[in-house]
Amino acid sequence: MQDFFLKNKETYEYDSPYARYPGLTELVMDDGSIDKKVDDFFKTLTTPDHSARVAKKMDLLSQEKAANLKQSLHKLHSIREEDVNTAHMMLNTDNELSEQVRPMLPMLHPYLPPIRELAERMAIYHSKSLADDQKILLNYLPREKRYLSTVLGSMGPKNVLERWYQEAIKQKVESNEFNLHGKEAEFISQLKLIQTNLAGLASSQRPSDLFPEIRKAELAVHYNEAIRKNEDNLVAIVGNRAKLQKVLNSLDSMAYHKRFMKQLRNPRMPYYYDLQFIEPFGHQLADDLKAVARAPIYARIKINEHNLDTIKQQAPTALKNFETYLDIYLKIKEEERKILKIMTSQDLKSLCRGSLPKQDSQVLTYTNAVTGK
Numbered sequence: 001m002q003d004f005f006l007k008n009k010e011t012y013e014y015d016s017p018y019a020r021y022p023g024l025t026e027l028v029m030d031d032g033s034i035d036k037k038v039d040d041f042f043k044t045l046t047t048p049d050h051s052a053r054v055a056k057k058m059d060l061l062s063q064e065k066a067a068n069l070k071q072s073l074h075k076l077h078s079i080r081e082e083d084v085n086t087a088h089m090m091l092n093t094d095n096e097l098s099e100q101v102r103p104m105l106p107m108l109h110p111y112l113p114p115i116r117e118l119a120e121r122m123a124i125y126h127s128k129s130l131a132d133d134q135k136i137l138l139n140y141l142p143r144e145k146r147y148l149s150t151v152l153g154s155m156g157p158k159n160v161l162e163r164w165y166q167e168a169i170k171q172k173v174e175s176n177e178f179n180l181h182g183k184e185a186e187f188i189s190q191l192k193l194i195q196t197n198l199a200g201l202a203s204s205q206r207p208s209d210l211f212p213e214i215r216k217a218e219l220a221v222h223y224n225e226a227i228r229k230n231e232d233n234l235v236a237i238v239g240n241r242a243k244l245q246k247v248l249n250s251l252d253s254m255a256y257h258k259r260f261m262k263q264l265r266n267p268r269m270p271y272y273y274d275l276q277f278i279e280p281f282g283h284q285l286a287d288d289l290k291a292v293a294r295a296p297i298y299a300r301i302k303i304n305e306h307n308l309d310t311i312k313q314q315a316p317t318a319l320k321n322f323e324t325y326l327d328i329y330l331k332i333k334e335e336e337r338k339i340l341k342i343m344t345s346q347d348l349k350s351l352c353r354g355s356l357p358k359q360d361s362q363v364l365t366y367t368n369a370v371t372g373k
Helices: 002-009 024-029 031-043 052-104 114-140 143-151 162-174 184-204 213-238 241-252 255-265 291-301 305-313 315-342 345-353
Strands: none
Touching (some): 024 031, 162 255, 162 315, 213 241, 241 255, 315 345
16 A cells, blocks of 8 residues: 555656656666666767768767766756655655545545545635626726636646746746746736736725625725735736737646646645645634635535644645645656656667667757767
């Protein structure tokens, strides 16, 4: 049972290089054999029939690439060790939480760990709450700003995806897909601010008796003005509203972001159970929220009010767990990018399988080795 749990705890996302390149796990697992395997692989690469001077330059280039490849593979070995060690640590914390959760769930599923059952119940509540708030925004934002309704929640609870946004934007700037004029940090800062104000607008306009109608109207004006300023700042960075929409849509449509949102709605991986506890009752639940507003939440999740503290106390640990997972995932992706600048995807597959590359296979940029471009 423990081995199964640990296997599923490792950072093997759907777009992980370990999933795409069978044999990569075995390659990086044995740190002591990496250098020899890389050296043997590079010896199989055919050298084109060039002059001795050109052939020597290409050989030096090959040695440099081999050294860089070894460095990335050794890093993947270290990252994998970190991942396994982290999985052991999280197994212990999740088991501890499961034991705390077990008494508060009167209708336990016989085959699900308590932490998973509670996480799934909370995910249903979170998804409906977010969808309801986005509908409210569609009604209370000016027509030209309604596209911003989907920005709410896009960075996850407590903006846990901020690091991913930083890396994704960095990659898109480097590839010239985005042009943020060197203001990437300001863009993310404004994106966080606008989410705060969107959440404020949505929570202030919910159908309830928490605010009198005159106060709701005042809050709608207040938050819409703040959102206008946030949007103006974002537009100033990218150029115009159409470009801003394009940037936001591009980030939302990235494979990792889509999987993140899917797991947020319907968690099926242990790391994503932790997400449900980061903001256990959604972005709208302040510590001083009146009891009348809390009651429906307890009913939906099917817990008693006195269990609130147990769940809330897990939030810091849950946040740390997911941030650790995300850090490992991003480090793996960074090394994969470096490797694919050195060699083709097909050659990486060949290396991982331990088989020889095809006769016409070659390390990237060999054709431009003479010019160095």
